[in-house]
Amino acid sequence: MMKKVVLFLAIVSFSSVAGITDITTKPVALIALKKNSAQYVDVCKAADDSCKEGTSIWKEKNADGIFYLTTSHLQLTKLKKDGDTYSKIVSWDFTKETKNEYIPDD
Secondary structure: OHHHHHHHHHHHHHHHHHHHOOOOOOOOOEEEOOOOOHHHHHHHHHOOOOOOOOOEEEEEOOOOOEEEEEOOOOEEEEEEEEOOEEEEEEEEEOOOOOOOOOOOOO
8 A cells, every 4th residue: 555655755745846847859851051141151150160071051941030050060049139149058069079978777
């Protein structure tokens, strides 16, 4: 009986926490900018001229002013255009690897 009560409480508490932290991941359609376009050049300038060989810039299809800059060095930067100004929202660097001595096998 005690096991059933504990199981019931666990299920109820997990589902209530899941309802509070309702974070969903949705796909975003992206459109590639042409390297010779004015928008491509403007985004490159805003990203500290980090446009080198292997750089691509993507624009969200249904959101004006949201851009993603990707590099061949596994870096991703999200930028937002507000008026004539581009600003970095967030950037990710996937080249960095954190090593943990204790990694359990699943």
